[in-house]
Amino acid sequence: MHIVVCIKQVPDSSQIRVHPVTNTIMRQGVPAVVNPYDLFSLEEALRLKDRVGGRVTVLCMGPPQAEMALRKAISFGADHAILVTDRAFAGSDTLATSFALASAVRQIGRDMAVDLVFCGKQTIDGDTAQVGPGIAKRLDLQLLTYVSQIDAVDPERREIVVRRRAEGGVQVLKTRLPCLITMLEGSNELRFATQAGIFRAARYPVQRWDSKAAGIEDPSRVGLKGSPTVVRKVFAPTPNTQRADLISCESGTPEDLAATLLAKLTTRNPELAALLGRAGMQETGR
Amino acid sequence: MQERFDVIVVGAGPAGNAAAYTLASAGMSVLQIERGETPGSKNVQGAILYADALERIIPTFRDDAPLERYLIEQRFWMLTDDAYIGSNYRSAAFNRPPYNRYTIVRAQFDRWFSGKVQQAGGLVICETTVRELIFDGERVVGVHTDREGGAIYADLVILADGVNSTLARKAGFHAELQPKDVALAVKETLFLAPEVIEQRFGLQGEEGVAIEMTGAITHGMVGTGFLYTNRDTLTIGIGCLLSNFVQQKIPPYELLERMKAHPAIQPLLAGAELKEYVAHLIPEGGYNAVPRLYGHGWMIAGDSAGLVNSVHREGSNLAMTSGRLAAETAIALREADRPFTAENLSRYRRRLDDSFVMKDLKKYRRLPATLHENPQFFTTYPGMMNAAMHEFITVDGTDKKSKEKAIRRSLGERRGWFGLVGDAFKLWRAFE
Numbered sequence: 001m002h003i004v005v006c007i008k009q010v011p012d013s014s015q016i017r018v019h020p021v022t023n024t025i026m027r028q029g030v031p032a033v034v035n036p037y038d039l040f041s042l043e044e045a046l047r048l049k050d051r052v053g054g055r056v057t058v059l060c061m062g063p064p065q066a067e068m069a070l071r072k073a074i075s076f077g078a079d080h081a082i083l084v085t086d087r088a089f090a091g092s093d094t095l096a097t098s099f100a101l102a103s104a105v106r107q108i109g110r111d112m113a114v115d116l117v118f119c120g121k122q123t124i125d126g127d128t129a130q131v132g133p134g135i136a137k138r139l140d141l142q143l144l145t146y147v148s149q150i151d152a153v154d155p156e157r158r159e160i161v162v163r164r165r166a167e168g169g170v171q172v173l174k175t176r177l178p179c180l181i182t183m184l185e186g187s188n189e190l191r192f193a194t195q196a197g198i199f200r201a202a203r204y205p206v207q208r209w210d211s212k213a214a215g216i217e218d219p220s221r222v223g224l225k226g227s228p229t230v231v232r233k234v235f236a237p238t239p240n241t242q243r244a245d246l247i248s249c250e251s252g253t254p255e256d257l258a259a260t261l262l263a264k265l266t267t268r269n270p271e272l273a274a275l276l277g278r279a280g281m282q283e284t285g286r
Numbered sequence: 287m288q289e290r291f292d293v294i295v296v297g298a299g300p301a302g303n304a305a306a307y308t309l310a311s312a313g314m315s316v317l318q319i320e321r322g323e324t325p326g327s328k329n330v331q332g333a334i335l336y337a338d339a340l341e342r343i344i345p346t347f348r349d350d351a352p353l354e355r356y357l358i359e360q361r362f363w364m365l366t367d368d369a370y371i372g373s374n375y376r377s378a379a380f381n382r383p384p385y386n387r388y389t390i391v392r393a394q395f396d397r398w399f400s401g402k403v404q405q406a407g408g409l410v411i412c413e414t415t416v417r418e419l420i421f422d423g424e425r426v427v428g429v430h431t432d433r434e435g436g437a438i439y440a441d442l443v444i445l446a447d448g449v450n451s452t453l454a455r456k457a458g459f460h461a462e463l464q465p466k467d468v469a470l471a472v473k474e475t476l477f478l479a480p481e482v483i484e485q486r487f488g489l490q491g492e493e494g495v496a497i498e499m500t501g502a503i504t505h506g507m508v509g510t511g512f513l514y515t516n517r518d519t520l521t522i523g524i525g526c527l528l529s530n531f532v533q534q535k536i537p538p539y540e541l542l543e544r545m546k547a548h549p550a551i552q553p554l555l556a557g558a559e560l561k562e563y564v565a566h567l568i569p570e571g572g573y574n575a576v577p578r579l580y581g582h583g584w585m586i587a588g589d590s591a592g593l594v595n596s597v598h599r600e601g602s603n604l605a606m607t608s609g610r611l612a613a614e615t616a617i618a619l620r621e622a623d624r625p626f627t628a629e630n631l632s633r634y635r636r637r638l639d640d641s642f643v644m645k646d647l648k649k650y651r652r653l654p655a656t657l658h659e660n661p662q663f664f665t666t667y668p669g670m671m672n673a674a675m676h677e678f679i680t681v682d683g684t685d686k687k688s689k690e691k692a693i694r695r696s697l698g699e700r701r702g703w704f705g706l707v708g709d710a711f712k713l714w715r716a717f718e
Binding site: 031192193194195196198199202203 | 323327433434
C-alpha cells in the first residue's frame with residue numbers, strides 16, 4: 001500500500017505576535033513547526049503501514065527551509081520525503097496550492113500507485129481546511145474528512161472503513177480506495193522517534209521538485225497568477241483592555257460596599273452618574 | 287546497526303559548537319547531540335558576543351552571522367533607590383571595523399553557528415537528550431540517549447551540556463552545584479522600534495550600547511543588572527547569587543520588575559513591548575569551583591566546567607575558547623596517533639591554563655568569597671557615592687570646603703574608617 005501524507009511547515013502560532021505599532025504579524029524569529037493537525041495524519045499513516053505494510057511518502061510544498069518539516073516526518077518513520085519548492089509558487093492560495101499538490105501526488109503515483117492520501121484537518125496559519133478537499137476533487141478521490149478512527153482497511157478488496165465525526169454523532173463509513181482522509185485532532189498520539197529514525201532523518205537526502213518536476217505544465221495555474229483569492233488587509237483586533245478592580249471598604253457591610261461600587265461606577269461613567277443622580281433624587285425626595 | 291563516531295559533543299551552545307566545528311573542520315567524524323528543538327532554542331545569554339573568541343574559530347563570521355549591534359559605548363552605573371552615579375565610555379575608535387563586541391540574539395546566532403558545524407561535516411541531531419555516559423571500566427566510550435536504541439559510541443565525548451551539567455554530575459566528574467556558586471539571572475526582551483532605540487541612546491545605524499548596573503537594584507544581594515540594545519529590541523536583566531535569593535525570598539521576576547521601575551531605567555524602556563521572559567543559571571564559583579576538566583575518553587568545556595568570568599560578565603567567549611582548545615587537543619592527539627587517555631588529554635588543561643580563560647579566573651579567585659561575605663559593596667557603597675555626589679553638585683550657599691568636610695564625615699559615619707580601609711584592602715586583594 002502506498003500512502004502519501006501532505007504536510008505543511010507553519011510558524012508556531014503560539015509564539016506569533018502582532019507588532020504593536022504597524023499591526024502586522026511578526027514572523028521574524030518565530031520558530032517553524034510542522035502544522036500540528038498534520039501530525040495526526042502522519043501518525044495514522046504510519047500505523048496503517050505498521051498494520052498492512054507498504055510505503056509512506058511525505059509531501060510538502062514550501063520554501064527550501066520547509067525541508068526541516070520533512071526531515072521530522074522521516075524521523076518518525078516515513079520512507080520518502082519530497083519537497084515541492086519553486087519561486088513560481090509564491091503567493092499561492094488554496095486553489096493554486098491544491099492544484100500543485102494534486103499534480104505532485106500524481107507524479108508520486110507514477111513510481112508506485114497511491115492508495116491513500118492523508119492531509120491535516122486544516123492548517124493553523126490559514127485555517128481554511130480547503131486544500132485537502134481540493135486535492136481529492138482534482139484527483140477524483142473519495143473524500144473522508146474529520147476522521148477519528150480507521151476501523152479496517154483491506155488492500156485486496158480496496159476498501160476502507162472509518163469513523164467520521166459528524167454533527168450530532170459519529171458516522172461509520174465504508175468507501176473504496178484510493179481516497180483522501182483528513183484526521184481529527186486528538187485521534188491518536190504521535191510516536192517518539194527512535195534513535196535510528198533520528199539518524200536516518202539527519203542523513204536523509206530530501207528530494208526537491210520544482211514546478212516542472214511536480215508535473216505542472218501551466219505556470220499560470222500556480223502562484224499569484226493562479227490564485228483568485230487576494231488578501232486585502234490583515235489586522236489585529238483591538239485588544240480589549242478590561243481591568244478587574246477589587247472593591248473593598250473599611251466596614252465591609254453590604255450597604256457600604258454597594259455605595260463604594262456605585263461611587264466607582266459613577267466616576268467612571270459621568271452619564272450614568274447624571275441619570276442615576278436624577279433617579280436617586282426622585283426616589284429619596286432629596 | 288551500531289553508530290560510531292570519532293567524537294560525540296553533547297550540547298549545541300557556544301562551547302559545543304566551537305568544539306564540533308573545529309573537529310569537523312579537521313576532518314574528524316563528529317556527532318553533536320542537542321536536547322532542544324533546534325540549536326539555540328534552549329540557550330540563554332545577555333547576550334554580548336566577544337568577537338575575538340569566535341574570530342579564532344571562524345575568521346569570516348562577520349560575513350553572515352546574525353549580529354544585532356556593535357557596541358560603541360559602555361556605561362557602568364551604581365544605583366540607589368532613586369539615583370545613580372556612573373561612568374560612560376564611548377569611543378569613535380569602536381566605530382571602526384573590525385568591531386570588537388556585538389549584541390546578539392542567541393536563538394538566531396546559535397542556529398547560524400550550528401549551520402556552520404553542519405557545513406563543516408558535523409552531524410547534528412536535536413530533540414535528543416543524553417541520559418548518561420557509557421563506560422568501559424574508567425574509560426568513557428559513548429553515550430545513552432533518551433531514545434529507543436540510543437546507545438552511540440565514540441572514542442571521545444566532549445561534555446558541553448551547560449551550567450547544570452547533569453551528565454558530569456551523574457558520572458561523578460563534579461559535585462552538585464552549590465547555591466553560592468551559581469547565579470540566577472532573569473531577562474526580558476522588549477520590542478522597541480529601531481529609530482526609537484537609536485534616538486534614545488544616541489546611536490546611528492548598527493551602533494549599540496551596553497549598560498552594566500549594580501547597587502540597590504539587587505536589594506543587598508550579590509549581583510548585577512544589565513541593559514543592552516539589539517536591533518529592534520532591548521534586553522534587560524538582573525542576576526544574583528542563588529543562595530541570596532533563598533535568604534532574601536524575593537521572587538526573581540519581582541526583582542526585575544522593581545529594577546524596570548527605577549527612575550533612571552524606566553524612561554529608557556518607555557513604549558517597549560514584552561517579547562519574551564527567560565531565566566537561566568550562571569556558574570559564578572570562579573577558579574576555585576572549576577571541576578576536573580578531563581579524564582579517560584572525556585573532556586568538559588564551557589558553562590558545564592564553570593568557566594565564567596563574573597567580574598567582566600564574560601562567559602560565551604570562555605566557552606568558545608575552551609571548546610576550541612578541547613577540539614584542538616583531540617585533533618593533535620589523533621594526528622599523532624595517540625589514544626584519548628586522561629594523561630594525553632591533560633594537555634587540554636595546560637592549554638586552558640596558558641590561555642586568558644584560566645589566567646582571568648585565577649586573577650579573581652578570591653572575589654566570589656569576598657563579595658559573598660561583604661554585602662556592603664552592593665548596599666553601602668552605591669549609597670555613599672550617590673550621596674556624596676548629590677552633596678557635591680547641589681548649590682545651596684554652603685562653601686565648598688564645608689561640603690567636602692560633610693562628605694567625609696558622612697563616609698565615616700556610614701561605614702566607619704576602619705571599615706573603609708578594610709574594604710579597600712579586601713577589594714585590592716580580590717582584584718590583585
